Amino acid sequence: xxxxxxxxxxxxxxxxxxxxxxxxxxxxxxxxxxxxxxxxxxxxxxxxxxxxxxxxxxxxxxxxxxxxxxxxxxxxxxxxxxxxxxxxxxxxxxxxxxxxxxxxxxxxxxxxxxxxxxxxxxxxxxxxxxxxxxxxxxxxxxxxxxxxxxxxxxxxxxxxxxxxxxxxxxxxxxxxxxxxxxxxxxxxxxxxxxxxxxxxxxxxxxxxxxxxxxxxxxxxxxxxxxxxxxxxxxxxxxxxxxxxxxxxxxxxxxxxxxxxxxxxxxxxxxxxxxxxxxxxxxxxxxxxxxxxxxxxxxxxxxxxxxxxxxxxxxxxxxxxxxxxxxxxxxxxxxxxxxxxxxxxxxxxxxxxxxxxxxxxxxxxxxxxxxxxxxxxxxxxxxxxxxxxxxxxxxxxxxxxxxxxxxxxxxx
Numbered sequence: 076x077x078x079x080x081x082x083x084x085x086x087x088x089x090x091x092x093x094x095x096x097x098x099x100x101x102x103x104x105x106x107x108x109x110x111x112x113x114x115x116x117x118x119x120x121x122x123x124x125x126x127x128x129x130x131x132x133x134x135x136x137x138x139x140x141x142x143x144x145x146x147x148x149x150x151x152x153x154x155x156x157x158x159x160x161x162x163x164x165x166x167x168x169x170x171x172x173x174x175x176x177x178x179x180x181x182x183x184x185x186x187x188x189x190x191x192x193x194x195x196x197x198x199x200x201x202x203x204x205x206x207x208x209x210x211x212x213x214x215x216x217x218x219x220x221x222x223x224x225x226x227x228x229x230x231x232x233x234x235x236x237x238x239x240x241x242x243x244x245x246x247x248x249x250x251x252x253x254x255x256x257x258x259x260x261x262x263x264x265x266x267x268x269x270x271x272x273x274x275x276x277x278x279x280x281x282x283x284x285x286x287x288x289x290x291x292x293x294x295x296x297x298x299x300x301x302x303x304x305x306x307x308x309x310x311x312x313x314x315x316x317x318x319x320x321x322x323x324x325x326x327x328x329x330x331x332x333x334x335x336x337x338x339x340x341x342x343x344x345x346x347x348x349x350x351x352x353x354x355x356x357x358x359x360x361x362x363x364x365x366x367x368x369x370x371x372x373x374x375x376x377x378x379x380x381x382x383x384x385x386x387x388x389x390x391x392x393x394x395x396x397x398x399x400x401x402x403x404x405x406x407x408x409x410x411x412x413x414x415x416x417x418x419x420x421x422x423x424x425x426x427x428x429x430x431x432x433x434x435x436x437x438x439x440x441x442x443x444x445x446x447x448x449x450x451x452x453x454x455x456x457x458x459x460x461x462x463x464x465x466x467x468x469x470x471x472x473x474x475x476x477x478x479x480x481x482x483x484x485x486x
Contacts, residue, residue, distance in 0.1 A: 103399035106443050109481055112462070114440050115143055115473040117160030121435040122427050122471040124150050127162040129471040130428075134369070134450030135464045136183035136191065139457045143464055144191060144208075145473060146180035146450070149428075153180050153193060155208060160475070164208065171210055173198060182251075182302075183450070186242040194237035194250065201237060201250065201271075203282075214248065214271055214282045225267055232284035234269065239302040243339075244310050246273030248282065251301055266301060268294045292342045298335065303451075305370035305377065307392070312345065313337040314377055316367040332363040334370065334379060334390075349377065349395050350388070362388055362397055369451030369465070373478065378453060380465060383410065385445035387465060389485060399485045401476075405438035405446035408469050427469075435470040446470050453478055 120128045130149035137143055141158030153166040168178045179197035186192070189206035192214075199217025204210055218233030225233075239251040252267030270285040270292075294301075294315065303316035315337055320330045336345040351361035364384035371378045376398070377390040385404035390397055409415030409422040416422075426432035438444040446469030453463045461478040 102397050103485060105399050105401040105481060105484055106403050108484055109401055109443065109476065110441055111443065112475045112477050113158075113160045114467075114475065115145070115156040115160035115464075116162055117156075119435055120471075121433050122149075122430075126165055129154065129473075131424075131468050131471055132450070132466050132473065133181050133468070134183040135452050135466050135473050136185055137452040137454040137462055137464050138185070138191075139189075139454065141456050141462060143452075143473060143475075144183055144193075145466075146183055146193060148179060148181065151176060151178050151180070151197070156473070158475075160473070166208065171195075171202060181238040182240045183452075184240050184242045184248075186246050187244050188246070190242075190246075192240060192242055192248060194234075194240055196236045196238060196253075199234040199237065201234070201240065201248065212281070215250070215269070226290065228286075231286060231289075232269070232271070235267065237269075239304050241304045241306050241313070243306060246280075247271065247285075248273075249304065249306075249313060251304065253300075253302065266295065266299075268292065288342060292337075293344060294337060297344060303368050303370040303380070305372045307372055308374070311339055313339060314349070314370055314372065316370055316379065318367065329358070329360075331358050331361040332365065332367040333358070333361060334367065334377070347395060349390050349392075350379065350397070362400075368449045371451045371453040371463070373453040373461070373463070374482070376482070378451060378463065380448045380451050382447050382449060382468075385448060387445075387448065387451070387463075389481075399481075401481065402443045402445045402448065405434065405444040405469070407432075407434040407437035408446035435472060438467075438470050440467065440470070440472065440474050443474075445474070 116127045122130050129147050132145050133148045134146045143156045145154040147154045155164040168176055175198050177197040178195045180193050181196045182194040184192050191204040193202045201214040203212050215234040218230050220230055234252050236253050237250050238253045241249050248271040250269045270288045271282040272285045298317050300319040301315050305314045314334050316334050331351050333351045334349040338345050350363055351358045363381050366382040368382045369380040377392050379388045386400045386402045389399045413423050420432050422432045438446050445467050448465050449468045450466040455461045463476045463478040465474050467474050
């Protein structure tokens with residue numbers, strides 16, 4: 076099996092071309108030009124379990140009226156905020172009819188009909204909500220299997236710890252299953268990838284596992300770890316972020332993070348990578364500082380989050396060039412989550428949970444000081460304006476931007 080994968084990697088290396096942010100080109104820094112519209116929760120509440128607080132959220136999805144759905148991971152709930160960041164509603168395990176208290180909501184997406192989909196990592200399912208946020212149905216089923224068993228027929232449609240997902244215009248779902256303790260860390264895949272097809276049966280919408288797609292797609296044969304995905308507006312391409320590249324793949328000696336373009340019709344990768352620089356047919360550098368997380372497509376742009384650097388990048392999808400970036404790494408932020416003394420206070424996770432360290436009061440959202448940004452969403456609202464929201468995870472808040480104003484400054 077190892078030999079098969081090795082040959083696959085070599086063959087792909089020969090056909091890939093590289094496009095990305097070149098450090099020699101002018102890339103606009105919008106950090107000191109753009110001021111966010113608001114944050115959610117609207118008040119500077121910081122980490123906590125009250126209804127108007129978040130606890131290191133993971134993802135956000137903007138709705139057509141500007142309201143926001145947030146996966147509030149450490150509180151094991153889903154939060155709903157108004158366009159101005161006011162708390163409106165919480166959805167918990169009890170609301171979902173589940174006995175498990177640890178639902179661990181993760182990835183968020185919506186379809187063209189307004190249905191909302193949320194991966195529940197703790198219970199191995201995807202929850203489909205109606206536009207009024209009432210539960211419609213569950214998709215997938217929880218399984219506990221080994222890596223070798225994962226793609227066996229008896230485990231079709233099974234999920235271990237689903238995280239990132241996207242919905243195509245036709246309602247089909249693509250899901251990343253991050254079972255870190257199941258998949259191997261070597262050259263084989265160490266995450267699962269599933270597609271569920273939307274079908275009508277007796278006038279009722281249901282979802283079925285797409286066996287043909289899942290057995291032929293190359294994503295888990297080439298990529299090693301991924302959470303962020305986005306789909307092109309013409310529905311032909313999935314952009315997927317590589318978090319832990321395989322050493323030396325595509326001449327990537329320094330294991331630079333990148334974004335690959337996956338063709339849905341053929342089930343194969345396109346011959347281009349975004350976010351990296353190329354020299355002598357090898358990846359020599361790139362813009363992502365050891366991490367690439369949330370992705371979103373808006374018009375001609377692919378928007379990508381660099382968690383470690385605290386930046387949001389804007390790529391031209393046609394040329395692959397990086398046109399601009401926004402944000403800067405917050406000073407009061409602990410990279411390793413364990414030991415980070417700043418001004419005499421340890422800004423680790425335990426101190427934040429205990430209320431000893433309060434980075435949200437130190438890191439100014441108005442100055443785009445982002446601490447571990449993660450999930451990302453962009454949308455054209457019903458009034459014709461456009462917005463972008465990003466999860467500011469370490470500060471336990473969502474930062475909202477006037478996306479039209481951002482793009483106007485780029486163009």
